[in-house]
Amino acid sequence: MFGMAKQKELVGLDIGSSSIKAVELKRTKQGYELVSYGMKRLEQDTVVDGAIMNAPEVADGISKLFDEQKIKTKNVATAVSGHSVIVKRITLPSMTEEELYSRINDEASQHIPFDIADVNLSYQLLEAMDTQMDVLLVAVKKDKILNHTNVLAQAGKTPAVVDIDAFSLQNCFEVNYDPDPGQTIALLNVGASVMSINIVRAGIPLFTRDVSVGGNQYTDALQKELDLGFEDAERLKMGGSVTGVSEEQKANILRSVSDILILEIQKTFDFFRATASGENIQRIFLAGGTARVPGLMDLLREEFAMPVEELYPFRRVVINPGRHNEDEIRELAPRLAIAVGLALRSFDTP
Numbered sequence: 001m002f003g004m005a006k007q008k009e010l011v012g013l014d015i016g017s018s019s020i021k022a023v024e025l026k027r028t029k030q031g032y033e034l035v036s037y038g039m040k041r042l043e044q045d046t047v048v049d050g051a052i053m054n055a056p057e058v059a060d061g062i063s064k065l066f067d068e069q070k071i072k073t074k075n076v077a078t079a080v081s082g083h084s085v086i087v088k089r090i091t092l093p094s095m096t097e098e099e100l101y102s103r104i105n106d107e108a109s110q111h112i113p114f115d116i117a118d119v120n121l122s123y124q125l126l127e128a129m130d131t132q133m134d135v136l137l138v139a140v141k142k143d144k145i146l147n148h149t150n151v152l153a154q155a156g157k158t159p160a161v162v163d164i165d166a167f168s169l170q171n172c173f174e175v176n177y178d179p180d181p182g183q184t185i186a187l188l189n190v191g192a193s194v195m196s197i198n199i200v201r202a203g204i205p206l207f208t209r210d211v212s213v214g215g216n217q218y219t220d221a222l223q224k225e226l227d228l229g230f231e232d233a234e235r236l237k238m239g240g241s242v243t244g245v246s247e248e249q250k251a252n253i254l255r256s257v258s259d260i261l262i263l264e265i266q267k268t269f270d271f272f273r274a275t276a277s278g279e280n281i282q283r284i285f286l287a288g289g290t291a292r293v294p295g296l297m298d299l300l301r302e303e304f305a306m307p308v309e310e311l312y313p314f315r316r317v318v319i320n321p322g323r324h325n326e327d328e329i330r331e332l333a334p335r336l337a338i339a340v341g342l343a344l345r346s347f348d349t350p
Contacts, residue, residue, distance in 0.1 A: 010160055012342030013062065013076040014168075015148065016335075017047045017216065018192035018289060020061050023339040024071055025317065027347060032175070033318040037339070038069040039332060044230065049193050049212055050082030052147050059154035066157075076152060077161035077342040079168045081194045084144035086112050086119075087166065087208040088137045094128060100135070112139045120145055126204050136205065138164065161345050165189055166198035166208045168341030169287060169311075174203060175344055176315040177285075185283045187311070188265065189338060190290035192216050195261065197268050199281060206279065207272040211264045215290035218257045225253050239294045251295065258296050262303050269304075285311040287337035313340035 014021040019042055024035040040061045046054045065071075088111045095103070104123055109116045119139040126134040140162075149159045163171075169189045179185060181202035189196040192215045199207040215237065222233035226249065232242045236250050269281060284300060284307070291297070291310055300308045313336055319326050329336075 008075065008160065008346050008348075009073045010075050010077045010343065010346040011066075011071055011073050011157075012168075012339040012345070013078045013152075013157070014165075014336075014339040014342060015047060015052065015058060015062075015078060015151070016042075016191050016289070016338075017050070017194070017214070018042060019335065020058065020065055021336055021339040022062075022065050022069065022071060023336055023343040024073060025340070025343045025346065028318065030318050031316060032344070032347075033320065034314065034324060034329075036069045036071050037324075037329070037332075037336060038065050038071075039335060040065045047193075050080060050084075050210075051144070052151055055147075055151045055154060058151050062152070062155035062157065066155075074156065074158050075160040076157045077163060077345040078148055078152065078159060079163040079165045079338060079342055080140055080144050080148060081165035081191075081196055081210050082144075082212070083210070084141035085164050085210060086114070086137070086139045087164070087205065088112070089126065089206070090135050090137055091132050092135055094131055094133050097125075100125070100133075104135075104137075107135075108137050108139060111137060114139065114141060118142055140164065161342070163342060163345065164208075165191075165194070165196040165338055166210070167205065168338045169196060170198055170200055170205060170341070171344050172287075172313050172337050172341030173200075173285060173311055176311075176313060176317070178316075183282050184279055185285060186265075186269070186281050188284060188286050188288070188291075190214055190261065190286065190288040190296075192289060195264065195288070195290075197265065199269075199272050201279075206276055207268070209268050211268070213261055213264055214288075215293070217260065218254060218290070218293055221253050221257050222250070225249075237293055239292070254293060254295055255299070258293065258299050261296070262299060265300075266303070282306060284308040287311040287313070287334045289335045291334040310334055311337055313337040 012023045020040045122138045124136045184201040187198045195211045218237045219233045
């Protein structure tokens with residue numbers, strides 16, 4: 001199962017819109033084991049749509065999180081998401097790797113809505129047929145990456161890997177679930193301000209999209225409709241109760257926002273089906289802090305008539321009960337999926 005490649009020590013660090021999450025793993029004879037994990041909440045508008053607005057606060061949050069969890073490792077793997085990230089699958093005529101390398105910028109410029117000089121470009125050959133080949137293009141605006149790496153430097157950390165949320169989630173899923181290569185699966189990470197959708201089969205991302213909807217919309221709607229403060233609205237969103245608010249009122253507002261999310265998922269699925277002839281999604285896995293909004297999972301099952309389950313990022317990770325509280329980990333689990341996917345980058349073969 002494991003190559004004998006030397007392990008690079010990395011901490012998976014997910015800088016989200018509502019919190020920073022860190023996960024550190026190690027490899028043992030039993031497989032992967034959890035070394036440390038933690039989460040630090042961020043004030044509203046510190047990170048908006050995946051962009052860090054208040055760098056000193058985020059840097060301070062990272063430093064405190066590492067201190068509190070006694071994380072000594074300085075190297076981190078982090079991820080970006082949102083409008084500055086473009087993932088495209090393109091088909092090109094067959095060519096050698098050298099030819100592809102020299103032509104990729106010209107090809108990419110036809111598919112990416114930014115100036116090629118302003119992006120960091122990465123690509124991967126997915127499939128080679130007789131006369132053509134499928135290539136996955138990933139472009140991220142340079143200023144988006146700098147936005148993250150500068151904050152990490154301020155916090156005294158070294159960014160060894162910058163990934164994208166959708167691929168980190170896929171990494172976490174594949175290690176934990178060992179999926180059937182014949183199944184097409186939709187992986188959804190619903191964060192506070194961005195929902196990442198990645199449709200995958202046999203380890204290949206078939207279609208990836210980030211949508212600017214998420215948990216903040218539930219909080220905003222509850223605040224507006226019920227004239228509540230932020231904390232009370234957050235409590236309701238996560239299934240708690242607030243004096244003077246009936247279950248019915250709460251359920252109706254949550255449902256109206258869930259409908260917006262479901263519409264975006266439906267549009268994504270429809271677009272995917274239209275571009276990938278004959279592909280059918282068979283399962284949905286849900287992660288992110290918004291995965292547990294009351295009623296969302298049931299609505300997804302109802303709307304898409306397929307199995308929907310919460311992705312558990314520690315399914316194949318040993319949790320030592322002497323060191324960690326498993327109940328607390330289960331409580332935080334959906335929020336930690338991206339950080340686990342990033343921490344697994346320690347074990348990539350070089």
